[in-house]
Amino acid sequence: MEVSKGFYAIALSVVLAGCVSTPEPKPVSVKQEGDRDLDCKYLSAEYKGNTEAATRKIDKNNSDDGLDFVKGFLIWPGLADFNNAPGHEGNALLDRNAWLKNLAEAQNCEITDWPDQPERY
Secondary structure, eight states: OOOHHHHHHHHHHHHHTTOOOOOOOOOOOSTOOOOOOOHHHHHHHHHHHHHHHHHHHHHHHHHHHHHHHIIIIIIIISOOOOSSSSHHHHHHHHHHHHHHHHHHHHHTOOOTTOOOOOHHH
């Protein structure tokens, strides 16, 4: 019985899919050089931008959890993202925001209009 070329192509695809690596988290540093020199306007802008980015990353990570379970346990482990990179990156942005808020409070900046932070992953 001869095995078709299609079978070999599928088998090769499955083997290679198992070798796919998931992205490693690249979290932002909480404290960065020059932070203490930032003015209130810049602190506010970075805080708001970080909040938006953290919300997107955490939401993406939460929505992908079910799909990762299906891919990882029912199809092939190499397809799932068990590193939870977006969630860790989102949490790092929230940690940075806590630092930025402390700097803003120390400078007596107006922070009442700063957005609430999303729930951590």
